[in-house]
Amino acid sequence: MSIKEIIRQFKPEHHNLLNIMHALQNSNPGNYLTKEALEETASYLGLTKASVYGVATYYTMFSLEPRGRYIIRVCISPVCEIIKAETIIKHLEKVLGIKTGQTSSDRLFTLELSECLGQCHKAPSMMINDRVHNCLDKNSIEEIIEEYRQMSKSD
Amino acid sequence: MEKTVSIHIDGKKLNVQEGKNLLQAAKENNIDIPHLCYHRKLSPTGACRLCIVKINGQKGLIASCTVRAEEGMEVIAFDEELEEARRFILDYLLSEHDESSDGSYMDEFKELVVRYGLDDKKKRKYAPIWKYLGYPSDNSSPVLTYEAAKCIKCFRCIKACDEVQGKNVLSFTKRGIASYITGGFEKWGESECDGCGECIQLCPTGAIVEKPHRDQIMLHQDHKKVKTTCPYCGVGCQLELIVQNGKIVRADGVEGVSPNDGRLCVKGRFGYDYVSHPDRLKVPLIKKGGRFTEAGWDEALDLVAEKFSETIKKHGKRSLAGYASAKTTNEDNYLFMKFVRTVFGNNNVDYCTRLCHASTVTAMLRSLGDGAGSNSIEDYEKSDCILVTGNNMIETHPVTATYVKYAAQRRGARIIIIDPKWTPLVKDSHIWLQPRLGTDVALLNGMIRVIIREELIDRRFIEKRVEGGMKALEELKALTEKYTLEYVEEITGVPAEMMQEAARIYAGARRPLIATGMGYSQQLTGTHNVFCLINMMLITGQIGRKGAGLNPPRGQNNVQGVSDVGASPFTYPGYVPVGDDENRRKVAKIWNVPYRELDPEKGLSTVEIMQAAYRGEIRAMYIMGENPMLTDPNLNHTEEAIKKLDFLVVQDIFHTETTALADVVLPATSFAESEGTFVNSDRRVLRVRKAVDPPGQARQDWEIITDIAKRMGKPLGSYRDESEIWDEIARTSPIFAGISFSRLEKQGIQWPCPSKEHPGTPTLFEERFNTASGLAKLHPVDYAEQTEKADNEYPYILNTGRILYQYHSSTMSRRNVSLNQFANEAYVLMHPDDAKKQGLSNGDKVDISSRRGVIRSITVKISGEVLLGELFMPFHYSEAPVNRLTRDELDPYSKIAPFKLSAVKIVTGS
Amino acid sequence: MIKEERILLKNAGKINPLSINDYTKAGGYRGLKKALAMEPVEVIDELLEAGLRGRGGAGFSTGMKQRFTSESCLRCPQRYVVVNADEGEPGTYKDRIIMEQDPHLYLEGTIIAAHAIRSSQGYIYIRGEYQDSIEKTRKAVEDAYKKGFLGKNIMGSGFDFDLEIKLGAGSYLCGEELTMLESLEGKRGTPRIKPPFPAEKGVFGMPTLVNNVETLANATRILEKGKQWYRQTGTDTSPGTKIFTISGQVNKAGYYELPLGVSLRELIELAGGMRNGKPFKAALLGGAAGTFVDSSMLDEEMSYDNLKKKGATLGSGAVIVLAGEDSIARTLINCLRFFKHESCGKCIPCRVGTAQLLISARQLNDTARDKKKLLGEMIRDSGLMAATSLCPLGQSPILPLKSAARYFEDELCGLEN
Known part of the structure; x- marks a missing residue:
């Protein structure tokens, strides 16, 4: 599934942000959130980049750097x-x-x-x-x- | 009514508003409980923990910013334990904080450190750890820098951006002691930040500081602060300019006064570079042999006086005309208007209002009796429904938009947008109706029909306050009967159910405000559009009380004031008609001129003046601070007209497309070198104060005007200063009668203000409308098809407008490094399907032509912001003078030109 | 030796947690059926009179919490139930056991609670690391929908309730109820100002009941068997059982469901005694945000009130046992490291304090320092932190620190050995 397809499984509501990030990260072979994934998420949920980035960097399970399988x-x-x-x-x-x-x-x-x-x-x-x-x-x-x-x- | 409760703080009895937070209550009673994260304008955060107090009956130490005052509260704000805890918190904070400072900012934290004796390093307990925390800096924004090591993580910037400006561009990143602020993905410059700088203003330390002139600011050295009014749009934001070594080095918003309460937009905060720009006109210039040569004031003014007199003698007094200026003060414009009427001896004085809200004003005058906004800008904040028609307010009136966004984001107000083009406010809207360009009358008639059929009308209001009462409604009903849902959907393209919902929401709201902009006014049917809005408003009774009414946000800083002080071909100061004998007598008496010398005939309006010049009927013109060679419609025609003049004087602060055609150019002062007043969009008379000296020999407009008059043998009067001119304005215009400079010292006053005791009028029409009968009038009008349509030859409809970072003809805004860094290129917006059809991609260059002209090499931006078949271009850029394409056909009532609708074609491969 | 009383965990290990039929065969969803036949206010009264106290750590009356939530903001269009399944207190895994072994048990309690406060929408906020719990809960929710225990017109009662699972993503602080609500809304896990409590203004600004997994499991049983039956177990003020999770230096570390009021000695015995017969040194009760006790506390009754009286805490029911060889300082430093890692950074005392305390604690190993003074300063600082911090996290370091100093000051200051 593409980033967009993954995101669209969820309703475009702010409270779905963490669940969306989990789904995006799990689908990425490098186990991380790409810049593109964050941007798409922000635009889908009508949030600014920083609000999404701030959340991604707050929770330890998310990574913004490529990781191992x-x-x-x-x-x-x-x-x-x-x-x-x-x-x-x-x-x-x-x-x-x-x-x-x-x-x-x-x-x-x-x-x-x-x-x-x-x-x-x-x-x-x-x-x-x-x-x-x-x-x-x-x-x-x-x-x-x-x-x-x-x-x-x-x- | 606000209830007060009595509480005690440290034994001192205070009567405070119930529910007010304790910290604010203490502050207002001069009890200085230390705090860092709290700010009056923001929701309490409770992060710094410095404002802790003890409250009887409650356990532990409580952050006073988070507690609401209740009857009988006994509060201890200062005792040994609290002070020890505060010192402990400050000491902690110091350990994660870089204390170094370049002196370019105020530091509230530093002040507390000194207050608690912690500037003495021996008294500190904790080793500085900030050095090892790897705090970053972010220099990527064009206008500010962020240094995490100077950040105390108080949330004020985040909340300033979110709660005050409604943008929410900032966030914390990471967590715990490693956390800091981020814009975008740790690149402020790539974030959605539009540079308003609210975060800078509310930052208590030097973490967020503006870039421009930072090296020139030394706040501990001699500097002055001057409160004045912003020179850009018609919101009238109150600015505090910091002047160091004779130069403006910073602008802040003035906290606690209307209309902006400290808020600014990017232009207001960073748009002052132009004042000290080397391009400023510094000496009078006379064109000799096709080239400008520098001249002394005497030589230049003698020549002007001589040529004007000669023209009167040769071609009669109606062969001259003047353009007043929405940029300059009321005092300048008043004397300019007086000059045209008493020295030229005619009423040919007008200005750019004819190009923006003339239709709105005309419709409002005819229906309601006043042409100005009926409510206060702050009222948007408490509105429950805001109808925004043809008004991109986030870009054109950014500070007004902050109140609108607040209502939508935090109070659940529903915003209804009517606009064929997407605007950023759509994100906060409940419904966006997207009618085809020029079909608004049909849409509104459809909404009116829904309202009448569903009995959403306000019968009492109609009976009591509308001329003809229910009979008048019957007429409107009959006319709108044919605007069925299907019919309107067919004309406008707006889905019927959306139109219905919008009508129901508006009619059912308790405090609905209408904000109507250029999209409605700059059409051939501009007046009709606004008649329809007013019809809808009147039958639903949505005007005449606080928070309900109709408000056209004005585009330029003083566009309201210039009309108010009478720079109009039709009215004297205070909207007194020129044709009325009694008025002329009264004015002649105040001016001390023979009343027969005042021309009883209405003068020519802005575009009519150009048309008359083209026909050779106007032979000489005096233009003050306007640039018709970029802003008038059908520029090719304007250029020919101006070239036909025998003599043209332009008074300005920069060379423009218009000064290039002048015979004499006179250097005037900018807002920062002037004294006087502006009137903003909510009728607020606001002071303008001199901050710096004018460059070279530049002089304030009114001084130049009075000198020319004197040389022509018809002195305008002797005025020692601007306040004396104002006093004369107040004598001529009843709406200003009670206003004097001394009353404007602290903040503005909204007209009408008929007497010295009168507090001003925040809301119009509460008791009566300003018509002869005191009642409002319905004006049922039918939809008419546009005279210019897309056809095979010119298949696109071009819309024009403004963007946030540039302003008007951009003579000022484009002379700012900061603003240009955000946006400095003309473009045309095109729907993706049209681009596909044309084979165009983003960044391609095209020529665009209409029946009237052509403009070349315009960059294409593909965007879903416009409808299929429609294009949009900003009009600011002189290299892309879009008005070469627009028409000078006029709305018959208001003489406004249809800037919003021109049939054009795209020529590719230029 | 005392014996386990498996009231909550009666099905654990006996039924297939993935099978809703197994659960109903074992008597499941009878409590819900009874509850739906009652008025919401009667359900709340039942819980109140049963004396159920929240098992998340604070021990507040569940019935009261439900009453407040059901009575606040009657004009609000929605009230929510949020299940706190963000179990993150070190040494604690009681909720995980319920979720993995008998997920319908707490699901049933959740639906009962929703009925009690008349909520039609609920969320389960589960720790992102608890993969197995997430999977089992997902399956349980799915099956409950299929069987008509969730969704429209539940069991023909006319009551509607939807339930959605929300995942945490690695933040201990999100277990704090107001912070959880922020996280649930898709934001950073920073605490909100209290008051307002969730009962007044919770998720999306609406009245919200936040209950712990174990609490809701208790609610199921109370409705199923009645308050009198429930009160037969435990003490007067702390009726019912508690799932203790005992770990560290014991032979049979694990979870044990016991009546409240059991002693530490009894619990260790139940857990097979000290590992390899090592001498008991200390126990850390309640996890990192808990308290150290030494052997003098072995025979104290472990109930909410008694432990509080003795300056200790029951907290989440975690019991971490240290033996003679184990370093108190090391475990203390681990706790302080944990707090620094989990501090959100919103308020100054916690943000800086958790960092500074860790630095100081590590200096306890530094021979050059006056350690007694240093320890004294740490206790003072953690006290000021507790007094001034915004949320419970900043109020936590003092608990292990002060209790460690109380029982093991000499060791911490290097005066022993």
């Missing part, structure tokens, strides 16, 4: 921290060969941090796109990343 969000809440999220992040950085905030050179993964994902009973946790991965340790991380790598090849 899979967004990894590692939980850094107090619980995950107690259960050693730090080592998880370091290990992910090592496995992916990138620092937190970066995107891997094959554009498959972007490594981000997240506030509490509400998975505290199975800490440490992370999300990759829509899926939650719990009770992480070094081994499971490697397996999970490998799984996504394979998945990307089979698509």
